[in-house]
Amino acid sequence: MIVPEQREWLVKAEQSLRGAESEFANQRYDNAANRAYYACFHAAIAALIDAGVLTVEGGKTPSHAFVQSAFARELIHRRKSVPSELTSTLLDLLFLRQQADYSSIPLNDVRVKRALDKAKMLVGIVRRQSGGKKWD
Secondary structure, eight states, X not given: OOOHHHHHHHHHHHHHHHHHHHHHHTTOHHHHHHHHHHHHXXXXXXXXXXXXXXXXXXXXXXXXXXXXXXXXXXXXXXXXXXXXXXXXXXXXXXXXXHHHHHOSSOOOHHHHHHHHHHHHHHHHHHHHHTTSSOOO
């Protein structure tokens, strides 16, 4: 059963993923990288709530470092509910987002396409584990 807090994070993940796809299609690669990261971050929070690893009360967002480490430790390595090929996805996409947001050098389509593909994979896995339908 989906709890309200988990559903809210799933909706955010879906919206961010659609935003990333739209930004990529319009060749706004820095924005696409930003949204791809947040799609994964929000999906990871939803997955951690579902696994009972995280409780989010009062709309408080957990730290990026906590989500990254708990997602890899609990869902990839310990429970093996997420493929190991996604172990570094959150961290890789965070670095890409930071480059997009804080560097004057724009990202290129190849790097962002890879990031978007990883984001689609991660969000898709969390979506399937949460009942298989889109949440927005």
